[in-house]
Amino acid sequence: MFESREKLEGEIRKLLGALRALGDGRYAALIEPRGVVFDDAAAEPPPPWPLRRFLEQRSKRLFAIPAALTSPGEVDEDVFADWADDGFFLVFVNGRVAVVVACPEPEALEKEAGKLVRVLVDRVVRYNTAWRADERGRGLFFSRPRLDTVVVGRVNQ
Helix, strand or coil, rough: CCCCCCHHHHHHCCCCCCCHHHHHCCCCEECCCEEEEEEEECCCCCCHHHHHHHHHCCCCHCCCCCHHHHHHCCCCCCCCCCCCCCCEEEEECCCCCCEEEECCCHHHHHHCCCHHHHHHHHHHHHHHHHHHCCCCCCCCCCCCEEEEEEEEECCCC
16 A cells, blocks of 8 residues: 555556557557656557657647547547557546557457556556546545546548
8 A cells, every 4th residue: 555656656667568568559658638657668660759749749638538528519629630550548547647558459458458457547546646536626535536438449440
């Protein structure tokens, strides 16, 4: 329960790598609206920095996706319209932080990743206690984190 931040950081990085590998993905990241906090990339080319930059430039807009999908009407903007190389599996934790995995089959990853995602989310909310509460400051002690999952398929399938 009282792991050091360094130990939790190492576990988060390992779990991101495991999630990326499970989805045969090339990149996984933990993102705040301000940008990437942790990431993990496949060893083989292409290099991960163009994808990281793409996500960082859109990090604030990523956090509007869950609300846009639950409200009436259509989503105003496709955040991923300019990226056709990968599909994306996203897990939003309390609207504060998101796990993003770029992979070829995000639907399959969503079906297989349940336990791994729960363990990762546990480490994430231990790492930063502010992420335990939702964007309105609720849920700090008495509830489980709210998880919103989103799957974005590749454009060129």
